[in-house]
């Protein structure tokens with residue numbers, strides 16, 4: 001079997017042959033990962049790659065993924081999707097922090113209670 005990333009390099013694009021190669025190597029994971037990349041569901045923030053899944057979105061750092069499957073030591077398709085996205089350049093880039101963005105939104109809601117109390 002030819003390694004799917006080798007096929008990807010040879011084809012130069014994420015076409016059906018490449019998709020088949022990933023399915024041959026990874027099964028359903030391969031299909032999910034390729035489809036997510038093709039559908040623009042892989043996003044690169046300053047700190048993490050983010051993959052939008054069927055029910056939620058997850059952030060990925062190397063082989064770490066924030067989804068439940070990954071926590072149980074199961075190889076999920078999100079990390080694979082990021083590798084494919086990196087190899088093809090098919091991802092959206094956001095010039096912002098993924099993690100900090102969430103924190104900022106929280107802060108907006110509770111700004112009064114968390115304000116530093118310097119005037120006492």
Ligand SMILES: [Zn+2]
Nearest residue numbers: 065067076078
């Ligand atoms: Zn995952």
